Amino acid sequence: MSGRNKKFAIISVSDKKNxxxxxxxxVNNGYNILSTGGTAKFLTSKNVPNISISKFTKFDEILEGRVKTLHPIIHAGILAKDEKSLKSIKNTSYSLIDMVIVNLYPFEQVISKKNCKFSDAIENIDIGGPTMLRAAAKNHNRVTVLTDPNDYQAVIKEIKSKGCTTKDLRYKLALKAFSLVSKYDSAITNYLIENSKNKENLMPTELSIVLEKENNLRYGENPHQNAALYSIKTPKSLGFNFKQLAGKELSFNNLVDSESALSCVKQFKKHACVIVKxxxxxxxxxxxxxxxxxxxxYETDPTSAFGGIIAFNKKLDHKLLKKILSQQFIEVIVAPNITKECLSIMKTKPNVRLxxxxxxxxxxxxxxxxxxKSKFLIQESDVKVITRKDLKVVTKKKPSPAQIDDLLFAFKVARYVKSxxxxxxxxxxxxxxxxxxxxxxxSTNIARSKAKKSNISLKNCVMASEAFFPFRDNVDLAKKIGVSSIIQPGGSVKDKEIISISNKHNISMVFSNVRVFKH
Structure with a gap:
């Protein structure tokens, strides 16, 4: 593992933890430390002896630090298979480099800032770091490559006990290095795609999706299926970063239902509640x-609410939480925030997730x-907002302002109901x-029967359909039910007939001109 008479380790890090x-x-185990810029200053301030890369290569940093480690002495030292390989090089200043400790410029942290300038993002694209990591990882048969402070202790332990790192550990660390570089390049690629003026780049010819495992789940949709939760690192995705404050482990189905309930409730501005099953x-x-x-x-369908997911769009207080827990069996409660008293209330129901x-x-x-299976379907999220201005009244009878409010509300709900x-x-x-x-x-008959079961009158209610009516039967049934106004996208070859029947039944109808299928 040693090169000629000395052992060398390159250290160039942005994350200086440990x-x-x-x-x-x-140093205590005979290594000479080579370091760059800020790392050299930090190590010197901690009284750790180190040699600057510039001194080692006899080549000063250039282009405002853009070129520091891109030098044959560095890369030959990393890539050489053994000391014999270096003997073919006439220049005797070449030495084997045994270890590379590098973590990259914090590109993702920089671009996550609200006011990040494009020029700042570009300057935080690391060049020398990934090059050294790839070289060291390629030559892991001899070289130890470190990218994660959490691995420092394992390396030191082996060096102390065996005099060098084992091949198995170097292999694992090399795999980690290649993975890091791959994710880093994907983050850069996706950032450039997102900042492109070409709108088609939302669906580029090639798309790099980087997932990071958060945790294993107890099982998948069913107990015989394995499952895990991953977060999307790139492309940038937001909206379901959560913290579980109470309850047993979240299941696969819990997470699916919670995201559905959250997406629905986020549409509303006033105090809203969505119960999902x-x-x-x-x-x-x-x-x-x-x-x-x-x-x-809850009163809409107490039977289906049993064992469901409840989502709110405002801060949850302990009084409401106490009522929910005393009134029904619930799997998960989702909210943007809670009062501090809620945590003590949750102790009375330790299995309920918050x-x-x-x-x-x-x-x-x-x-x-x-x-x-072997393919991915990818689409834009449906975040189109439907307003009063988007609605087209197609019947002789016009809906009242209150009915329009209800029609828009109903259509928002229909967007998250499976077609x-x-x-x-x-x-x-x-x-x-x-x-x-x-x-x-x-579906219309089921909605009607559920209302009847809950003793809810449908007289003068409004009706929403997420897609057009292919036949007049739904409008005829709506008349019998007592529906006063209907919202649907329109677009059927039988639109004229549907409108005519609505006029006959004195039911107002509006077209949203937007279909919101949910599969």
Whole structure:
């Protein structure tokens, strides 16, 4: 492992955590430390003897520090297979380099800042660091490469006990180095794509997706399936960074349902509550308080709310939390924030999960992915906002302002109900929801039967359909139910007939001109 009469370790890091400790240990075990710029200053301030790269190569840094380690003496020392390889080089100043400790310029940290300038991002693209890491990782048969302060102790332990690192450890560290460089390059690529003036770059010819494992899950959708939770490192994605404050481990299905409930409730500005079961809303309300919103959402379908997920868009207090826990069995409660008293209340129900969404206010346009075995489907997230101005009244009878408010509310809910979706609403609360049926008329009948089961009157309610009506049957049934106004996208070949029947039944109808299928 040693090169000629000396052992050398290059240290060039942006993250200086414990770097003085490992440097001291290396010095004590016969290593000479080579370092660059800020790292050299830091080690010197900690009384760790080190040699500057410039002195070692007899070549000063140039281009304002852009070129420091890109030198044959450095890379020959890293890439040489053994001392014999160096003897073919006439220049006797070449020495074997046994260890490379490098972590890269904090590119991702820099671009995550709100006011990051493009020029700042470019200057934080590391060139020399990845080059040394790749060289050291390639030559891991001899060279030890370190990128993570958490690995320092393992390296020191082997050096102390065996005099050098083992081949197995060097292999693991090389794999980690190549992984880091790959993720780093992907982050840069995706940043340049996102900042391109070419809008088509949202769906580029090639897309690098970097995932980082957060934790294993107990199981997947079913107990016989393994599963894990990964966070998307690149491309940049926001909206579901959460902290679990209480309860047992979150399951695969818990996470799917929680994200669905969160996405739905984030649409509303006033106090809102969404209750989800099996990825479908079963009760939604927007009201003057979270308590009122919860009560109305729960009353829509108490049976389906059993074992569901509850999401709020405002700070949750302990009084409401206490009521929820005493009234129903619940799997997960999701909120942007909670009062401190909530944590003590949660101790009475140790299995119920409580999640706080740390990036609740973030609504950036992002992508959604669906795995198709050997392929990925990728699309833009559906974040299109439908307003009064977007609605087209197509019937003789016009909806009242209050009905328009209910129509918009119902359509927001329908967006997160699996197709075919039908939603009945009055006073910004759901009265009945029909989800996931192959026939739209079946969804309407289910929504009607659920309202009936909960003793909820549908008289003068509004009705939302996430896609157009292919036949008149839904409008005819709406008349029998007591629906006063309908919102649907329009676009059917039978639109004229549907409008005519609506006029006949004295039901007002508006087109959103936007379909919101949910599969």
């Amino acid at each position: 770097i003085d400790k490992i440097a001291n240990e290396l 099996h990825a479908n809303p079963c009760g939604v309300s927007e009201s003057t308080s979270l308590l009122q919103a919860y009560n109305e959402a 999640m706080v969404i740390e990036d609740f206010s973030q609504n950036t346009k992002t992508i959604e992915m669906k795995s198709l 075919n979706a039908i939603v009945f609403v009055k006073n910004k609360r759901t009265l009945g929801i029909g989800a996931g049926q192959m026939s739209r008329i079946d």
